[in-house]
Amino acid sequence: MIFGRVKPLDAILATAEKKGLQRSLGAFQLTMLGIGAVIGTGIFVLTSEAAQKAGPGMMLSFVLAGFVCAVAALCYSELASMVPVAGSAYTYTYAVMGELLAWMVGWALILEYAVGASAVAVGWSGYFVGLLDHSLGIHIPLAISAGPSSGGIINLPAVVISLLVTGLLVLGTTESARFNAILVIIKVAALTLFVALSVPVMKMDHFQPLLPTGVSGMAGAAASIFFAYVGFDAVSTAAEETRNPQRNVPIGLIGSLIFCTIFYLLVAAGAIGATNDVAFAQPVRDAAGVLLDPGSTALVQRCTELAGIGRDPLPCSHEALAHVLRQIGWVKLGNLIGLAAFLALPSVVLMMMFGQIRVFFAMARDGLLPDKLASVHPRFKTPHIMTMVTGVVVTLAAAFLPVGKLVDYSNSGTLFAFAMVAASVLALRKIDPTRHRPFRTPAVMVIAPLTIAGCLYLFWSLQLIAKLVLPIWGAVGLAIYFLYSRKRSYVGRGIVDVVDDPAMQPEVAKPLDR
Numbered sequence: 001m002i003f004g005r006v007k008p009l010d011a012i013l014a015t016a017e018k019k020g021l022q023r024s025l026g027a028f029q030l031t032m033l034g035i036g037a038v039i040g041t042g043i044f045v046l047t048s049e050a051a052q053k054a055g056p057g058m059m060l061s062f063v064l065a066g067f068v069c070a071v072a073a074l075c076y077s078e079l080a081s082m083v084p085v086a087g088s089a090y091t092y093t094y095a096v097m098g099e100l101l102a103w104m105v106g107w108a109l110i111l112e113y114a115v116g117a118s119a120v121a122v123g124w125s126g127y128f129v130g131l132l133d134h135s136l137g138i139h140i141p142l143a144i145s146a147g148p149s150s151g152g153i154i155n156l157p158a159v160v161i162s163l164l165v166t167g168l169l170v171l172g173t174t175e176s177a178r179f180n181a182i183l184v185i186i187k188v189a190a191l192t193l194f195v196a197l198s199v200p201v202m203k204m205d206h207f208q209p210l211l212p213t214g215v216s217g218m219a220g221a222a223a224s225i226f227f228a229y230v231g232f233d234a235v236s237t238a239a240e241e242t243r244n245p246q247r248n249v250p251i252g253l254i255g256s257l258i259f260c261t262i263f264y265l266l267v268a269a270g271a272i273g274a275t276n277d278v279a280f281a282q283p284v285r286d287a288a289g290v291l292l293d294p295g296s297t298a299l300v301q302r303c304t305e306l307a308g309i310g311r312d313p314l315p316c317s318h319e320a321l322a323h324v325l326r327q328i329g330w331v332k333l334g335n336l337i338g339l340a341a342f343l344a345l346p347s348v349v350l351m352m353m354f355g356q357i358r359v360f361f362a363m364a365r366d367g368l369l370p371d372k373l374a375s376v377h378p379r380f381k382t383p384h385i386m387t388m389v390t391g392v393v394v395t396l397a398a399a400f401l402p403v404g405k406l407v408d409y410s411n412s413g414t415l416f417a418f419a420m421v422a423a424s425v426l427a428l429r430k431i432d433p434t435r436h437r438p439f440r441t442p443a444v445m446v447i448a449p450l451t452i453a454g455c456l457y458l459f460w461s462l463q464l465i466a467k468l469v470l471p472i473w474g475a476v477g478l479a480i481y482f483l484y485s486r487k488r489s490y491v492g493r494g495i496v497d498v499v500d501d502p503a504m505q506p507e508v509a510k511p512l513d514r
Helices: 009-019 027-038 041-082 088-096 099-136 156-171 177-201 214-228 245-273 297-308 320-327 331-365 384-400 403-431 444-461 464-488
Strands: none
Touching (some): 027 245, 041 214, 041 245, 041 331, 041 403, 088 099, 088 403, 099 331, 099 403, 099 464, 156 331, 156 384, 177 245, 177 320, 214 403, 214 444, 403 464, 444 464
């Protein structure tokens, strides 16, 4: 049976019991973890993307994307409290929906993590180029600072940062808790500075028309802005180290989302309201009044034309927040915002690539990927082959694709994973209703379907090419699963951890069906 290979919850918990991680995190630490994971490229970079898709309507886009994440967080809370181990959506799906769907979720998470890392690298490149230009007067030619669709040839800064992060991961360099805390402070301080300077000078007439591209444009912006919230599920992966997960995991998930949503709304309001006739936040259209696609060559050409007549709209900027502050007279502080993004965003690339490697590791540990990929370097003690493979994928995508398309591709995989988590909650309530649930999703028959419906709506609101990426990518994944992974699966071969089993026992495995 295709759906019959379920990795028992008891086996997953047995593995966690052997690891014996200490439960030391409280609600406040989890909330800070969530805030640190969420605030990043989305708000620093995607504000201009959202302005092109929805104009002032991006205010509503932040609310819609935050709501979908909030109901998804409630579903995550139930599974995280029941299965307090690392692995997130892939592990939860394996435990409830079976191996095939777990493989598809793991395969889709490549879009979330690897492609997401590429998007962050491209976003960092925009701030890096702007910082050099405005602070040091060093201009990097468009040919080597943007991909083909954005008028360039290759995004060299994005390539460099991707390769540097890959090298750090191979060498085993990781972030300490103190370093992470410093980066969170830098990011929050930068956004607080932006809000303090931009909100007081807002003009309400800049919010008219509120929905210049209609509800569909607002939903399309929400589908992209969804990327700004990705990372909150990092809280669920810390459930294994949390005191009283029944209370603290939901507080950490929902608390971080509420904080970030309010913060994002203030930033969006400042970006829209503080603009002027030179740097407006309405979508850019061509000379005939036709709306231009974000990241398109036509938009780049139109932005060049507008710059020639002294107009510099928000959707044309690659460093949205720094751009707004410069336009309202705070040039040096705008450069500081650029510096904050320059310092903080590489850590997000590192975290996303590290997350991707963890997913690959989990899949290799279950026999679904070759053991060779999980080889550990004899000197650095890191999974160097898997890291380099991930680094090549991230670098190639960052070199040639614009941030908007990368974000939408990444979101297509993330939305699928979130929907599967909600479906897993519903399925587990039916097939194992008596299992202890430290946290129960309230009104699960409403919340879980809302999560699925919200994910489907945002997915449908993505641009056509992004909607096609998921099924095409999924078809490739299915081919790999049935041609290679299915017959090598540990669960399929009878290798399952139990509480008193100190290690896997390959001798009880069924032989490979070659």
